[in-house]
Amino acid sequence: MNRRLKPGILRSTILCAGLLLGAASPGAGAVENWFEEFKAGADDRDLYRFLYALPKGGDLHNHMTGSNFSEWWYQLATDRQLNGGYQYYTRVRIGNCAGYGRDMFGQTPYLMYFHNLQASSYRALSDCEKGEYKKIGALDAEEKAAWLDSLRLDKKHEGREEFFQTHWQRLADLGQNPYINAEMLVRNMQAFAREGVRYIETMGGTRFYKKPDGSAFEADAVADIFRDRLAEPDARETGVTLRMQYFLLRFIDSAERDLEWIYRFVDRHRDLYVGINMVGREDNDKGYPLRFLPTLRKLRRDIPGIPLAIHAGEVDEPNHHVRDTLLLGASRIGHGVNLISDPDTMLLMRNGDYLVEINLISNLLLDYVDDYGEHPFPEYLRTGIPVALSTDDRGMWDSNMTDEYFVAVKEFNLSWEELISLGRNSLQHSFVDSETKAALLGDYEARLRRFEQRFRRRGMAGLSDVVPHSHGFTCEHYGLCEFSATAVASN
Numbered sequence: 001m002n003r004r005l006k007p008g009i010l011r012s013t014i015l016c017a018g019l020l021l022g023a024a025s026p027g028a029g030a031v032e033n034w035f036e037e038f039k040a041g042a043d044d045r046d047l048y049r050f051l052y053a054l055p056k057g058g059d060l061h062n063h064m065t066g067s068n069f070s071e072w073w074y075q076l077a078t079d080r081q082l083n084g085g086y087q088y089y090t091r092v093r094i095g096n097c098a099g100y101g102r103d104m105f106g107q108t109p110y111l112m113y114f115h116n117l118q119a120s121s122y123r124a125l126s127d128c129e130k131g132e133y134k135k136i137g138a139l140d141a142e143e144k145a146a147w148l149d150s151l152r153l154d155k156k157h158e159g160r161e162e163f164f165q166t167h168w169q170r171l172a173d174l175g176q177n178p179y180i181n182a183e184m185l186v187r188n189m190q191a192f193a194r195e196g197v198r199y200i201e202t203m204g205g206t207r208f209y210k211k212p213d214g215s216a217f218e219a220d221a222v223a224d225i226f227r228d229r230l231a232e233p234d235a236r237e238t239g240v241t242l243r244m245q246y247f248l249l250r251f252i253d254s255a256e257r258d259l260e261w262i263y264r265f266v267d268r269h270r271d272l273y274v275g276i277n278m279v280g281r282e283d284n285d286k287g288y289p290l291r292f293l294p295t296l297r298k299l300r301r302d303i304p305g306i307p308l309a310i311h312a313g314e315v316d317e318p319n320h321h322v323r324d325t326l327l328l329g330a331s332r333i334g335h336g337v338n339l340i341s342d343p344d345t346m347l348l349m350r351n352g353d354y355l356v357e358i359n360l361i362s363n364l365l366l367d368y369v370d371d372y373g374e375h376p377f378p379e380y381l382r383t384g385i386p387v388a389l390s391t392d393d394r395g396m397w398d399s400n401m402t403d404e405y406f407v408a409v410k411e412f413n414l415s416w417e418e419l420i421s422l423g424r425n426s427l428q429h430s431f432v433d434s435e436t437k438a439a440l441l442g443d444y445e446a447r448l449r450r451f452e453q454r455f456r457r458r459g460m461a462g463l464s465d466v467v468p469h470s471h472g473f474t475c476e477h478y479g480l481c482e483f484s485a486t487a488v489a490s491n
C-alpha cells in the first residue's frame with residue numbers, strides 16, 4: 001500500500017508554516033505558505049497539472065533504449081521512411097525449432113515471444129524458425145496489443161526478472177538500428193520539453209549497430225548519425241539540450257577491455273559524450289565496483305578526466321557499493337537505495353558534492369522497495385545529501401518525469417523549496433560544459449520565477465491552458481487516468 005497525503009497532517013503543517021515564516025523570507029527548513037495551502041486544497045488532477053507545468057531541470061539518469069514508449073517502437077519498427085529502410089519481424093509462436101539464441105550479450109532465451117529481428121537476421125533462420133516470426137507491420141490487433149505490452153512492465157507479477165532478463169533481449173535488433181535510436185532521441189526531447197525538462201543526459205553506446213544487410217557500423221559513424229539528427233530543426237526547436245553518457249555493461253568477461261575502449265572513445269567525442277556510466281544488475285557479483293579501479297587508474301594516468309556517474313546501491317542487501325563507487329571516482333550515484341544502510345558513506349555525502357540520482361518509480365516496479373514508506377529518498381533529501389529525480393527507463397514503466405514529481409510530492413509531502421531544489425541539483429550536477437550549465441541554470445531560475453508569479457496571482461486558473469500528457473503509471477497506481485494517453489487509447 002502506498003501512503004497518501006493526509007489532510008490532517010497538511011493542516012498542522014500549514015499552522016507550523018505560518019509560525020516559521022514570520023517576517024523572514026523562506027530559506028532552508030522554511031516552507032512556502034502558498035504551496036502548503038495549494039497542496040491542502042488540491043485534488044490529484046490539480047496537483048498533476050501543477051507538476052506537469054512546473055519548470056524542471058534535467059534528467060540525469062536516463063537509458064536511451066529504455067526511455068522509449070512501446071507506441072514509438074511500433075511506429076518506427078514499421079515505418080521504413082523513419083527507420084532507415086529496415087524491415088522487422090517478431091516471434092509470434094514457438095515452433096520447437098533447434099535453438100536460435102544469439103543477441104548482443106549472447107543471452108537470449110529461445111522460449112521468448114516478441115523477440116525482434118531485422119530482415120538480414122530473419123533470412124539466416126532455418127525454415128522452421130522463420131515460421132515462428134511475422135512482420136511487425138502484419139500483426140493483427142490482438143498480437144499488436146501483446147507486442148506493445150511486451151516492452152513495458154504492466155503486470156502485477158512482472159518485476160526485476162522480466163525487466164532485466166526479457167525486455168532488453170526482446171528488443172534485440174530493434175535496439176541496434178542507429179536511425180531508430182537517433183529518432184527516439186528527438187522524440188524524447190519533444191516529450192520532456194512538454195513537461196518542462198530542459199536537459200537530458202542519456203546513456204547510450206555506439207557499438208553493435210547493424211546495417212540493413214547485417215554488417216556492422218563503425219562507432220564513429222553512429223556518433224555522426226546521432227549528431228546529425230540532433231542538429232535538425234525539430235530537435236533544436238525543443239529547446240532541450242541533450243548529451244550522452246557511454247555505458248559499460250559491468251558484469252561481462254570483457255568489461256575491463258570494454259572500459260578502455262569506451263574511455264578512449266568518449267575522450268575523442270567530448271562534444272556529444274560527457275561521461276561514462278556502469279550498468280547491469282548489481283546482484284551479479286561479477287560486476288562489483290572495485291573490479292574497475294585498476295583500469296580507471298591506468299586510464300587516468302594519460303587521459304584528461306572523464307566524469308563518472310555510476311549505478312550503485314540498486315540492490316537489496318547492505319554492502320559498500322556506494323562507498324566503493326565513490327572511490328572509483330564517481331561524482332554521481334545512480335539509485336543509491338542501499339546507501340541508507342552505510343552510515344559512514346552517508347556522513348561522507350552530507351552537504352557534499354556527490355549527488356544521488358533518485359528513481360522512485362523504477363525502484364518500486366523492480367521491487368527494491370515494497371512501498372514508498374521504505375524509500376530512503378526523504379532521508380537523503382532532508383539530511384543534506386544532494387538528490388535529483390530521474391526517470392531511468394520510463395518507456396518501460398509507461399511513465400514520465402511528472403510522475404516522478406507526483407510520487408515525490410504525494411508520498412513525501414515536499415515543500416516548495418525541496419521541490420525546486422531537485423531541478424536545480426540536476427543542472428548543477430550535470431556533466432555539461434560550464435557555459436551551457438550556467439545558461440541552463442539561469443533559464444531554470446527565470447522560468448521558476450515566472451511560474452510562481454503566475455500561479456500565485458491566478459492559481460489553477462493560470463494553468464488552464466496546460467494539457468498534461470501522461471501514460472499508464474499514475475492511472476495504474478493512483479487511479480489518475482484522466483491524462484493517461486495509454487488509458488485513453490485503450491478505452
Ligand SMILES: [Zn+2]
Binds near residue numbers: 392393
Ligand atoms: Zn539505470
